[in-house]
Amino acid sequence: MEKRGKIKIKYLELPLLPENEKEILNEYAKAITEKTRVIMLTHISNVNGFIVPIKKITALARGKNIDTIVDSAHALGHIPFSIPELDADFVGMNLHKWIGNPIGAGVLYVNRKRVNEMQPLFGDTKQAENNILKLAHFGTIPFAVHLTIPTSLKFHQQLGTQRITERLHHLKNVWISELQNHNGVEIVTPARLSCGIASFKIKNKPVPETVQQLMKEFKIFTVARDIGKEKCIRVTPSVYTLENDVKEFILAIKKISNS
Numbered sequence: 448m449e450k451r452g453k454i455k456i457k458y459l460e461l462p463l464l465p466e467n468e469k470e471i472l473n474e475y476a477k478a479i480t481e482k483t484r485v486i487m488l489t490h491i492s493n494v495n496g497f498i499v500p501i502k503k504i505t506a507l508a509r510g511k512n513i514d515t516i517v518d519s520a521h522a523l524g525h526i527p528f529s530i531p532e533l534d535a536d537f538v539g540m541n542l543h544k545w546i547g548n549p550i551g552a553g554v555l556y557v558n559r560k561r562v563n564e565m566q567p568l569f570g571d572t573k574q575a576e577n578n579i580l581k582l583a584h585f586g587t588i589p590f591a592v593h594l595t596i597p598t599s600l601k602f603h604q605q606l607g608t609q610r611i612t613e614r615l616h617h618l619k620n621v622w623i624s625e626l627q628n629h630n631g632v633e634i635v636t637p638a639r640l641s642c643g644i645a646s647f648k649i650k651n652k653p654v655p656e657t658v659q660q661l662m663k664e665f666k667i668f669t670v671a672r673d674i675g676k677e678k679c680i681r682v683t684p685s686v687y688t689l690e691n692d693v694k695e696f697i698l699a700i701k702k703i704s705n706s
Contacts, residue, residue, distance in 0.1 A: 468500040485514040490522035495636040496644025548599040551592035615643030618684040631704035646679040654678035665699040
């Protein structure tokens with residue numbers, strides 16, 4: 448749309464290690480102008496796991512008649528939240544990250560008052576203009592994937608989101624607390640403002656090289672992510688990750704950083 452001259456995108460550079468949520472809120476407040484029409488928000492950063500204070504930003508936007516679109520792909524099943532409390536106009540989520548469903552199923556929320564404004568991707572005229580199902584016509588859907596949704600949700604509910612959150616928080620804190628003061632390692636995630644996802648860098652060592660070494664020598668899977676012009680290594684344990692596995696990761700990082 449920007450290439451077609453319809454909109455102008457303004458990118459926001461947020462602090463990498465904010466002290467608190469207010470610091471982030473202030474950055475959004477400063478970036479808003481009278482031309483701002485919509486704010487696109489990432490609920491949980493897929494780079495360093497930072498949890499964005501969505502509710503406070505959407506409240507700020509609503510007071511200025513600005514629409515909000517929230518990408519909650521890494522939030523659903525990872526941290527407790529509800530759609531009403533986000534108070535966003537549009538929210539997108541998927542079920543394969545933290546709900547555990549196979550790839551191919553997602554969730555779209557549109558504020559009921561806004562459905563009438565939305566245009567279908569295909570020319571489906573069978574649904575009423577105020578019915579969100581008018582946005583769901585994509586031809587043949589992956590039935591096998593959809594059939595797994597009830598089982599995935601049931602398993603997630605048996606565990607409980609709060610217990611999952613506490614478990615992931617604990618596993619992250621195990622390795623961050625051990626490595627944050629280790630010479631040669633730089634943590635690039637605010638521990639208090641994140642949950643299971645966190646990232647780091649080994650000083651004076653290329654990120655891709657570290658990722659390859661972790662997999663090849665220690666059979667530990669991590670991923671490289673971009674932070675501005677630099678890179679970092681994202682670590683993402685899950686509920687099935689053992690604390691001893693995390694301790695093996697800590698030993699691996701100490702060995703690599705000291706080599």
